[in-house]
Amino acid sequence: MKKIFILTGEPSGDKLASSVISEIKKKRSDLEYLSVGGSHLQSLGIKTIYDQKEITYIAFTDVILNFFKIKNKIQQTVAEILKFNPDILFSVDSPDFTLRVSQQVKAKNSHIKTIHFIAPKVWAWREGRVKQMKRFLDHILLLFQFEKKYFDKERLKNTFVGHPLLDKNYNENIKIDQVLDNKKIISIFPGSRESEIKHHMPILINFIKKLNIKDNSYSFMFHSTIKNKELVSKILNNQKIHNAEIINDEKIKNEVLKKSIFAIVKSGTVSLEVCKMNIPSIIIYKMNFINFYLAKFLLKIKFVNMINIINNKEIIPELIQSECTAEEIFRSVYYFLKNPDLMDKQRKQIHDTIKNMSLPGSSSEAASKIILSYII
DSSP states (O other), X not given: OOEEEEEESSHHHHHHHHHHHHHHHHHOSSOEEEEEOOHHHHTTTOOBSSOGGGGOOOXXXXXXXXXXXXXXXXXXXHXXXXXXXXXXXXXXXXXHHHHHHHHHHHHHOTTSEEEEESOOOTTTSOTTHHHHHTTTOSEEEESSGGGHHHHHTTTOOEEEOOOGGGOTTOOOOOOOHHHHTTOEEEEEXXXXXXXXXXXXXXXXXXXXXXXXXXXXXXEEEEEOOTTTHHHHHHHHHHHTOTTEEEEOOHHHHHHHHHHOSEEEEESSTHHHHHHHTTOOEEEEEOOOHHHHHHHHXXXXXXXXXXXXXXXXXXXXXXXXXXXXXXXXXHHHHHHHHTOHHHHHHHHHHHHXXXXXXXXXXXXXXHHHHHHHHHHO
C-alpha cells in the first residue's frame, strides 16, 4: 500500500493540509496516512504521532528558548517518518520545523519524495534559502503567482496552485439565521497560539469596553480553536463581557463570519478567510519587544497582510505593535462602522485582488494532482 506522511507545525497548516488530503481521498481510497497534525487532519481519520501543540512555537525568541526541545522533536519526527517509510512526505508551512525535518529525512532516505506546500517567504527575507531547499525538496507548491520567479531562478520544481482558502467550494452552508438574525456582529480573531491570545486578549477586551460605552448595540464573536476555547472563555468571564461569545466549530464559524459586518483579525492566514467572505476588516498583531525588532531588522516588506503586499498599499489597515492598542482599534473600527462607503471601497479592492490571486479551479485539487503524480 502506498503511504503519505503529512507534516504540519501549527493549526493553520493543519487546516490547509486537510483541504488537500480531502481531495486526495476523493481520488484514491487505497492510501495509508500518518501525520503530525491537529483537529482537521484527525477529523479525516488520520492519526497524529503526537499533539501538534508540542511544536507550535511563535517567533524567534521562543524558538531560541526552546532550541533543545525543538531539536529533540525534529529527531523524534524524523525517526517516526523513516519508520513509517512513506512514498511521499507532504509538509505544510512552518518552515523552521517542517523543512528541517524534510532535509534530514531526505538525507537518510532519498527515495521518499518531498513535497512542500506554502513556500517560505523568501521574497520577504533570506532569499538565499532557495539554494539549500532545492537539495532536499522534489517539488514546492506556491500560493501566489509572483513567487515563481524566486524558485525558477534556482530551478527548484514548483507549481502555482493558489490558496485553498480562496477555493470557490470552501464555504459550508450551515443555516443558523434564527440565532444571528438582527445582530450586528463583529468577528474577532485573537490568534491560534496561546502566546498570541495572551498578547491580544487584554487589548481586545478594552476595545470592546470602549465601543460598548459609545454604542452597545454590537455583538462580538471570538473565533477560537477547540484547544484555546477555555483560555479565551476564562478571560471573557473574568472581565464580565456580556455581549461577547466564543465559537470553535469550523462550519458555524464560517456562517458567523458571513453574517458579520466587520472583523478584527490577527495577522496571518486567517485574514484571507475574512477577505474571501468579503468582510471589511483591520489587521492587528503584537509580539514581545525583542521579536518585533528582530522582525523589523530582517524583513524587507512594508506590510504584513498579503492583500496590502500585493497592492503595495494599505487597503486593510494594519495596527502592529505600538499601534496595536485598544484606543487605536476603537478609532479604526468605529470610523469604518460610521462610514459605510469606506467599507464598500475596501470590499471592492479586496474582491479585485482575490480575483487575480485565484485559479479557475480548486487550489486543493491542483495540489492533490501534483502529490498523486508522485505516487503513480
